[in-house]
Amino acid sequence: MKFEIQSTNAHSKARAGSLSTDHGTIQTPIFMPVGTAGTVKGVHISELTDPIKAQIILGNTYHLYLRPGLEVIEAAGGLHKFNSWNGPILTDSGGYQVYSLAGTGRKIVEEGVKFKSHIDGSTHFFSPESVMDIQRTIGADIMMAFDECTPYPCTYEYARKSMEMTHRWLDRCINRFEATEPKYGHNQALFPIVQGSVYKDLRKISAEYIAEKGAFGNAIGGLSVGEPAEDMYEMADEVTDILPKDKPRYLMGVGTPANILEGIALGIDMFDCVMPTRNARNGMIFTTQGIINIKNEKWKSDFSVIDPAFADTLHGQYSKAYVRHLIRCEEMLGAMIASVCNLRFYLWLVGEARKEIVQGSFTSWKNRMIPQLMQRL
Known part of the structure; x- marks a missing residue:
């Protein structure tokens, strides 16, 4: 995999780049259609190519783990073979879905997260290690580290403790990622996720921690969860000043056309919503x-x-x-x-x-x- 910046903007941090994967090259900035259950809802795979002109799509670790299940995906040869999409795929870690299950018996501990399926109420457990294994089985080109997506609003102390746990989980994700191999013959990359809610000093600490890991690319999470747009822009601005300039940056779950254009101006390369x-x-x-x-x-x-x-x-x-x-x-x-x-x-x-x-x-x-x-x- 390779990322190259081809043009920059004199009056903002916007840049045009090229992200190469084994399933194709992505011209950035880019928007990734969300394919929760292995499909972009209501859209044929052929339509993603034309007229939509998608270059990469997003799959959902939580939903694919529950349905159709890892045995089916692996037997098919990975998600690319299962859904017939030949381009790059990014999978989220399931952290946001676990966040959305608050109030349903979800329990977050140091080891990971215990939660109940929204389908049948069955109990499951995600750890940083299992989430890496799940994404290896799905076969995404880009895998996300397991994190906790903090709610908005949340106290400073909650955001700090959550961020620190996300960092510890990241180290475990990296160890598992480096100890395992892709299953289907193509390379996979791991993106860490910056957290810290809307607290500028926490975002700075998290961005510095993530930047030190030297990952192929980096993501900004925990935004677009109800905070004012101005806070989102301020946090993104702070983080993009710290994350490596030669690595792709992904602002997760964003957003409106205005959010995307302002995000591009702040140096973001990848979006989904x-x-x-x-x-x-x-x-x-x-x-x-x-x-x-x-x-x-x-x-x-x-x-x-x-x-x-x-x-x-x-x-x-x-x-x-x-x-x-x-x-x-x-x-x-x-x-x-x-x-x-x-x-x-x-x-x-x-x-x-x-x-x-x-x-x-x-x-x-x-x-x-x-x-x-x-x-x-």
Whole structure:
């Protein structure tokens, strides 16, 4: 694996890079569609390539561990063979899902986390070592270290203790990663995760600890969990000043088009979020002119295309009135069309950002685009 920075921006920390894996090269900055259960919900694998133009997708360790289970995935030859996606895959560690299970009997201890399945209530245990083994079996190109995602808000003392445990877990993850081998003949990389909630000094300590590990890439976690956007940007800014400049940086679970553009300006290279597909299922469609709530009455007899900027995709194939009809009828095709439209928009957005970085005009373009993209139509 290799990461190269090809262009930087004079007025921000934005950069355009190239991340090479055994399953293909990723042009950064990049957005990764989220494939929770081995699939990006409602989207065919072929659509991820065209029209969406995804370069890497994300798989979910917690969900894949529960269903279909590791025996099935390993028998298939790994997740790439199981779901027929030939490009790079990143898997999260399951830490966020464990965080989301608070209140269901979840118990966090030094050894790991005991939790109950949301499917059948059965009891399971994740440790840093088992999470490394699970991700080896899934076969992701990029594996995430096991961490605790702190809630927002949380006290300084809770954030400090959680961060310190995440660091101890990281050391165990690294030891297990180095003691094991990939199962399917392709290389895998391990990304540590910076924690520390919204406390600047903790984020600094965590970033310095993670930077010392010399990992192939690094992630920033524990943000986009309810804190104000300004706090997220402040924490990301602090961390990117510390993490190695020659390694890819991944801001986990982010976010809106504005979040992504501001994150790029702060030196972030990789993003993921369920927003494009989750919001699509609820009738929210992102366009180059702003955000459409397709359920609104105003679109009932609007036979214009969703976004003329994408005339060659589903944005330009179906009218607003038709997609509104499908969504209002809860016809599954409506959610599928909206999901593809939103993901195509997100990949367009990071692609345009890359072009602007290379051309040296990113900052002025970003400042012009954010109000336009975030307005409600």
